[in-house]
Amino acid sequence: MQKRESLRSDSDRDFDFKPEVGCLSIVVLGASGDLAKKKTFPALFNLYRQGFLLSDEVHIFGYARTKISDEDLRNRIRGYLIKDNDASSAHSEDVSKFLQLVKYVSGSYDSDEGFQLLDKEISEYEVRKNSTEGSSRRLFYLALPPSVYPSVCRMIKRNCMNKSDLGGWTRIVVEKPFGKDLESSEKLSSQIGELFEEPQIYRIDHYLGKELVQNLLVLRFANRFFLPLWNRDNIANIQIVFREDFGTEGRGGYFDEYGIIRDIIQNHLLQVLCLVAMEKPVSLKPEHIRDEKVKVLQSVLPIRDEEVVLGQYVGYRDDPTVPDNSNTPTFATMVLHIHNERWEGVPFILKAGKALNSRKAEIRIQFKDVPGDIFKCHKQGRNEFVIRLQPSEAMYMKLTVKRPGLDMQTVQSELDLSYKQRYQGVPIPEAYERLILDTIRGDQQHFVRRDELKAAWEIFTPLLHRIDNGEFKPLPYAPGSRGPAEADELLSQAGYVQTHGYIWIPPTL
Ligand SMILES: NC(=O)C1=CN([C@@H]2O[C@H](COP(=O)(O)OP(=O)(O)OC[C@H]3O[C@@H](n4cnc5c(N)ncnc54)[C@H](OP(=O)(O)O)[C@@H]3O)[C@@H](O)[C@H]2O)C=CC1
Numbered sequence: 455m456q457k458r459e460s461l462r463s464d465s466d467r468d469f470d471f472k473p474e475v476g477c478l479s480i481v482v483l484g485a486s487g488d489l490a491k492k493k494t495f496p497a498l499f500n501l502y503r504q505g506f507l508l509s510d511e512v513h514i515f516g517y518a519r520t521k522i523s524d525e526d527l528r529n530r531i532r533g534y535l536i537k538d539n540d541a542s543s544a545h546s547e548d549v550s551k552f553l554q555l556v557k558y559v560s561g562s563y564d565s566d567e568g569f570q571l572l573d574k575e576i577s578e579y580e581v582r583k584n585s586t587e588g589s590s591r592r593l594f595y596l597a598l599p600p601s602v603y604p605s606v607c608r609m610i611k612r613n614c615m616n617k618s619d620l621g622g623w624t625r626i627v628v629e630k631p632f633g634k635d636l637e638s639s640e641k642l643s644s645q646i647g648e649l650f651e652e653p654q655i656y657r658i659d660h661y662l663g664k665e666l667v668q669n670l671l672v673l674r675f676a677n678r679f680f681l682p683l684w685n686r687d688n689i690a691n692i693q694i695v696f697r698e699d700f701g702t703e704g705r706g707g708y709f710d711e712y713g714i715i716r717d718i719i720q721n722h723l724l725q726v727l728c729l730v731a732m733e734k735p736v737s738l739k740p741e742h743i744r745d746e747k748v749k750v751l752q753s754v755l756p757i758r759d760e761e762v763v764l765g766q767y768v769g770y771r772d773d774p775t776v777p778d779n780s781n782t783p784t785f786a787t788m789v790l791h792i793h794n795e796r797w798e799g800v801p802f803i804l805k806a807g808k809a810l811n812s813r814k815a816e817i818r819i820q821f822k823d824v825p826g827d828i829f830k831c832h833k834q835g836r837n838e839f840v841i842r843l844q845p846s847e848a849m850y851m852k853l854t855v856k857r858p859g860l861d862m863q864t865v866q867s868e869l870d871l872s873y874k875q876r877y878q879g880v881p882i883p884e885a886y887e888r889l890i891l892d893t894i895r896g897d898q899q900h901f902v903r904r905d906e907l908k909a910a911w912e913i914f915t916p917l918l919h920r921i922d923n924g925e926f927k928p929l930p931y932a933p934g935s936r937g938p939a940e941a942d943e944l945l946s947q948a949g950y951v952q953t954h955g956y957i958w959i960p961p962t963l
């Protein structure tokens with residue numbers, strides 16, 4: 455197990471983070487569920503392995519209605535902690551030690567009884583650790599459907615708070631989707647806001663924890679290269695794309711209620727857009743960054759119907775949990791316009807789809823043609839700067855160079871920063887790992903503030919209501935395809951110029 459001190463980077467030192475010591479209880483509510491086993495517990499384990507969670511300080515409680523024992527829960531999550539590429543005995547020893555920190559409490563989400571029992575278990579553990587009442591830290595992670603957030607928050611507030619304020623705290627982490635539209639989101643925000651202060655609420659969007667998303671501000675504001683180019687004078691259009699090569703797979707019931715815009719675009723892609731488009735914040739303080747993000751969101755113009763293409767993959771309705779007449783889009787492309795000095799006239803094209811021909815997420819910034827081109831380079835294609843979020847994290851710049859040889863011919867090539875090659879052997883942390891660590895440290899920089907959420911829902915609510923009312927219909931597309939052909943037409947209408955015959959191939963070692 456690595457020591458946590460050795461993992462701190464220089465930039466951490468500049469940050470206002472003061473290490474805390476003392477009892478830490480992490481409660482995963484909805485511990486029997488999909489997110490908990492696939493993401494939350496593995497992220498906690500990775501933090502433990504790296505020395506960020508110390509066994510003499512931390513205890514982890516799973517809570518859900520399902521009646522299972524501590525051992526049952528441990529067996530459920532064990533398989534998700536073991537990595538195929540690490541079968542070492544040290545790893546399995548770490549898994550066993552970590553699982554001993556995990557305890558399970560069963561109870562409902564809306565009665566005091568279960569939460570009193572939970573509080574009793576947490577308090578007993580705190581006493582065992584000789585923690586002074588009020589100095590301990592309690593983190594509640596709601597890996598639950600949003601419908602139960604209000605009652606769960608009420609129960610935590612009534613029964614499970616850190617008892618007095620002696621340097622300890624109580625924080626809650628809530629998952630997306632946070633509401634279904636502006637009204638429901640505001641209602642949820644008010645219900646939770648009556649119980650907890652904003653600094654106690656961590657609205658998680660795991661895209662904000664991805665390595666290359668975290669790199670965006672550094673890239674933009676620590677490099678002279680980009681400063682003069684990042685604007686309407688030079689950039690023709692920006693695409694932010696999410697593609698998955700599988701369908702809703704076992705989550706059809708959930709997905710049909712929400713659809714691709716609420717599942718991916720309103721949160722993950724919009725958060726990325728904010729970081730691409732925002733002005734330089736006054737500092738790296740969370741409030742300064744979030745202030746700038748809100749300004750971008752508030753500058754987005756209403757979405758026009760003619761700049762939206764929706765799709766639904768053929769076979770989606772075969773899922774027994776999806777209604778036969780479902781109007782839910784599994785694919786959407788839309789153009790957003792930001793009405794400000796930097797971005798007036800630059801289309802931001804957001805695209806997300808399930809059951810497509812590939813899995814990837816990327817930001818593609820296409821530059822305008824060179825004025826007075828003497829090489830006829832436009833035939834080769836435009837400059838593009840691509841930030842590949844996943845898989846194979848990379849940044850590459852497509853540019854025109856002289857084709858090597860005696861002739862004066864131009865060719866499209868790239869400057870390539872592929873992470874696997876450049877940072878060999880450096881593990882890239884999972885998004886959830888990083889974000890959970892932030893919640894423990896009390897850093898809200900990578901979490902969504904209430905006004906940010908409101909502004910995000912304001913952008914999409916009119917369109918979502920038209921889809922919900924059946925006024926806007928998704929076009930069918932074949933699974934494994936690029937999505938409806940109309941989406942590519944929209945892209946070219948928005949001014950994107952495709953470079954034919956050029957494909958970036960991630961380098962292999
Ligand atoms: N799964 C994923 O990949 C992702 C999920 N999320 C979000 O995380 C949260 C949890 O997701 P996920 O784990 O997939 O959800 P699940 O459907 O697996 O639900 C989690 C747990 O909540 C309880 N539960 C389920 N439905 C209800 C209900 N109607 N009323 C009360 N309790 C219920 C169940 O526990 P029990 O019955 O034992 O109490 C279940 O094990 C959601 O908000 C989701 O949108 C976000 C990103 C990705």
Ligand SMILES: O=C1O[C@H](COP(=O)(O)O)[C@@H](O)[C@H](O)[C@H]1O
Pocket residue numbers: 660698717718815
């Ligand atoms: O939030 C969600 O994200 C996942 C995709 O996450 P990624 O980190 O693998 O890109 C998506 O599959 C899911 O539908 C959505 O709820």
